[in-house]
Amino acid sequence: MKNIKLQDIANKAGCSKNTASLILRGATKFSKELAEQVKEIAKNSGYIPNYAARNLASQKSDxxxxxxxxxxxxxxxxxxxxxxxxxxxxxxxxxxxxxxxxxxxxxxxxxxxxxxxxxxxxxxxxxxxxxxxxxxxxxxxxxxxxxxxxxxxxxxxxxxxxRSEVARIAMDHLIDRGYEYIINGCSANTITGQKFLTELKKSNLSHTHFELSITNQTNDLLKIIDKIQKIKTKRRKAIFFGDTLLAVKFMDMALNAKIKIPKDLAVISYDYFPWADSLKVPLTTICQPxxxxxxxxxxxxxxxxxxxxxxxxxxxxxxxxxxxxxx
Amino acid sequence: MKNIKLQDIANKAGCSKNTASLILRGATKFSKELAEQVKEIAKNSGYIPNYAARNLASQKSDxxxxxxxxxxxxxxxxxxxxxxxxxxxxxxxxxxxxxxxxxxxxxxxxxxxxxxxxxxxxxxxxxxxxxxxxxxxxxxxxxxxxxxxxxxxxxxxxxxxxRSEVARIAMDHLIDRGYEYIINGCSANTITGQKFLTELKKSNLSHTHFELSITNQTNDLLKIIDKIQKIKTKRRKAIFFGDTLLAVKFMDMALNAKIKIPKDLAVISYDYFPWADSLKVPLTTICQPxxxxxxxxxxxxxxxxxxxxxxxxxxxxxxxxxxxxxx
Missing domain, CATH: 3.40.50.2300 (Response regulator)
Structure with missing residues (x-):
């Protein structure tokens, strides 16, 4: 950074340092000629006002x-x-x-x-x-x-x-498509998980809830897949995730375990994901705009x-x- | 932020403003008792050193x-x-x-x-x-x-x-897998595109290059797919992209156009992509660590x-x- 000082500009323009400073900060009370001259000199000399000094002087932060x-x-x-x-x-x-x-x-x-x-x-x-x-x-x-x-x-x-709206949208869509056995794949510690649990209870549909830890998700997802495969019901099953990245991981593991999506198990998740259409099974999502x-x-x-x-x-x-x- | 000033702290501790300032900036030349007292008062009063003033004084930025x-x-x-x-x-x-x-x-x-x-x-x-x-x-x-x-x-x-390494890795892999007709899906304006073109020319394999604009990628990708479908060759074809996000988009469009990947056309791309395994056709990528x-x-x-x-x-x-x- 060149070390052009305000005083140098003032000297060249033939005005006081204070006047030069006021002009460069947008004051309009000086003659148009002087203002233009000061700005021109400042521009040509590559003058940059000292940010720290200005911040200190105005006591206002941007x-x-x-x-x-x-x-x-x-x-x-x-x-x-x-x-x-x-x-x-x-x-x-x-x-x-x-x-x-x-x-x-x-x-x-x-x-x-x-x-x-x-x-x-x-x-x-x-x-x-x-x-x-x-x-x-x-x-x-x-x-x-x-x-x-x-x-x-x-x-x-x-x-x-x-988040209540997310839970309602997910539930309405699953009911609309005829899913009767609903699995909550969110942690009960999250707002989305709590809201979805409330909707589940209101719905009178069969349902279950699997708690996910944050620290060992892969292991937890494998356990969930194992439990889902043991559920004895002819009713159509669906799972809701409050996190699309987790749902993507889950789908890969479920497909590996020969679970057919959506035939054996439907999946819906919360969170915008730009590549949802490109997945092995394109994923139904509730998106944030x-x-x-x-x-x-x-x-x-x-x-x-x-x-x-x-x-x-x-x-x-x-x-x-x-x-x-x-x- | 409370407006506790350094002078207030100095007054309470019974020392000069300069001494209080030095102590708070870590000076050790004062008595332990005084130093602890100044720090205690500063802490209890919620004193925050003025960042702009400090930055100005030291003329050093962090x-x-x-x-x-x-x-x-x-x-x-x-x-x-x-x-x-x-x-x-x-x-x-x-x-x-x-x-x-x-x-x-x-x-x-x-x-x-x-x-x-x-x-x-x-x-x-x-x-x-x-x-x-x-x-x-x-x-x-x-x-x-x-x-x-x-x-x-x-x-x-x-x-x-x-980028030369990227081009070599891509080329070596495609030759290794027996692909004989190679398409460069990078812009010739990019470093990766230039390097891949150089490798192509060295290889003596049949090849072609499609120029992609930045502004209308979807349209360009459709044109590329159209041109690929018109290529009359029995040789196994592969395309290289210098941008995985573009390759993902291309694969969706190619699959829609009934192109089988990798049977009709193999795809390899440059750029780490965390969800490459989860795509309809899991994508071979050259990753940055x-x-x-x-x-x-x-x-x-x-x-x-x-x-x-x-x-x-x-x-x-x-x-x-x-x-x-x-x-």
Whole structure:
């Protein structure tokens, strides 16, 4: 970076350092000729205002923090890809932190300290609740994408997908197609799993629930396949997964175990997956419209930064069922 | 954020502002009692050092810029996911910029200005050469991941995958399997496409090359399928793609057009894809070992920041062929 100083520009333009600074920051009270001259000199000399100094002087930060457990899935990668580009186009600086949940709360605290040190103007949490940064949210506006706040949490802005709707869509579709024996393939610890269990109980259909651990999924999936093969019923069976990546893994293993999909067992899952049509058995999915998410998010970010004390904005975006051959 | 000032802490501890500042930045020349008292007061009052002020005072930045065209593919998402976590664990602040190449050079310039404003200590470019930030690289160390610099570019640190190796691995595998009529499905504008064309010419096998545009891929793929169906040869045919996401799309369309894979046409592609086994026809791929990339990258980042003027580090990481049913 060239070390052209503001004083050099002022000297060349024959004005004070203060005047040059005001002109470069957009002040219009000076003559058009002088303003153009200062801007021209600054441009030609490659002058870059010192970011740290400017940030300090204005005491206002233009950094928007984004925090997510991973970008190794198409839903989060898609949202964050658009979000980073849109935030930057709106002249803010998006700062992305990634902390895997398996690495625990310490990693999360370390990222929250970074967000504090950077003096972020606002924090966006993407599809993650476990690590809500309580300390930070007391001072910095929080926008949560993908989840609704549990009842015991402090209120904030959010754009959520309604997990009750996911469970209803899945259940309605399976009933509609004549499946009578329904298996819940989500963990009862997840919101989606709980909501689907509620729908199952309401439905009066035969059903069962298999608990999945996070740490040993392959083993758990093999156990589920073993149990499914032992179910003695003539009724048509279907399984619901709250995570498409898991459903993809399950389908491979089920096909290997000579289970025919959907004849022996139908599969439906929650989460947008760009390659669902290309799978051995194209997978019926309940999708999040991820483009809408980042568009609406940028509107809320702009609004919140301009209106710190206005009431919280809460939006719920509807899902889309895409029926493929697996059901 | 609470507005506790350094002066308040100094007042409470009965020392000067300068002493409090030095203690909080880790100086050990003061009494243990005073040091502990200052730290305790700072902790209890929720004092956060002003990042902008600190950055300005030290004139040293701990921000590492990362720039990539997209995170909507598993290779870049995987590398960047690990990179952001590792950079943060090493006590630097990773700042990710995303600029799609289709949005052109203006977007790239705008991100480069942001990196300058943030005074990044080093810039990492992930699998992208078109937008090499010439201006920035004159002043800021550059680490390129995934690509080797073309001859006319300025030298810098890189960890690359060798595209000649990709072309050789693909060609050797196809010859080994007895394919005699080879189609190059890469654009001749890409490094991989050029290298594969060179290998094709060396091989003395029958071959053809179809040029793909970036803007209308679906249409181009349909044209390629049409042309392949018109090829009059008894020799066994195979096609190579330099982009697995494109190969996945192509395979769906070819299967729809009743082309049998690999009987009528074998398919092999370049790029790690986590779901290659789950596709209708599991796809033979030449993979980048992405975990190695971020591990080696963090070593180079640390080394370069400590040794500004040392010779450039250039590493080439080998590929891995994973043979599946498509060849």
């Amino acid at each position: 950094i928007i923090g984004i925090y997510t457990p991973t970008i190794n899935d198409p839903v989060r990668a898609g949202i964050i890809n658009d979000l980073i580009q849109n935030i930057h186009k709106a002249n803010y600086k998006p700062f992305l932190g990634i902390g895997t949940p398996t690495n625990g709360i310490n990693q999360s605290i370390s990222w929250m300290n970074t967000f504090k040190h950077l003096n972020v103007a606002l924090l966006v949490l993407v599809a993650q609740y476990e690590m809500e940064p309580k300390e930070l949210t007391n001072d910095v506006p929080l926008l949560v994408l993908g989840c609704q706040p549990p009842e015991n949490k402090i209120p904030h802005d959010y754009i959520a997908w309604d 991820i483009e809408q998410m980042s568009e609406k998010a940028i509107d809320i970010i702009k609004y919140r930064l301009a209106n710190k004390n206005s009431p919280f904005i809460n939006k719920v975006i509807p899902h889309k069922l895409i029926v493929r051959k697996s059901t | 921000i590492i810029g990362i720039y990539t065209p997209t995170i909507n593919d598993p290779v870049r998402a995987g590398i960047i996911n690990d990179l952001i976590q590792n950079i943060h664990k090493a006590n630097y602040k990773p700042f990710l910029g995303i600029g799609t190449p289709t949005n052109g050079i203006n977007q790239s310039i705008s991100w480069m200005n942001t990196f300058k404003h943030l005074n990044v200590a080093l810039l990492v470019l992930v699998a992208q050469y078109e937008m090499e930030p010439k201006e920035l690289t004159n002043d800021v160390p550059l680490l390129v991941l995934g690509c080797q610099p073309p001859e006319n570019k300025i030298p810098h640190d890189y960890i690359a995958w060798d 992405i975990e190695q990339m971020s591990e080696k990258a963090i070593d180079i980042i640390k080394y370069r920041l400590a040794n500004k003027n040392s010779p450039f580090i250039n590493k080439v990481i080998p590929h891995k062929l994973i043979v599946r049913k498509s060849t």
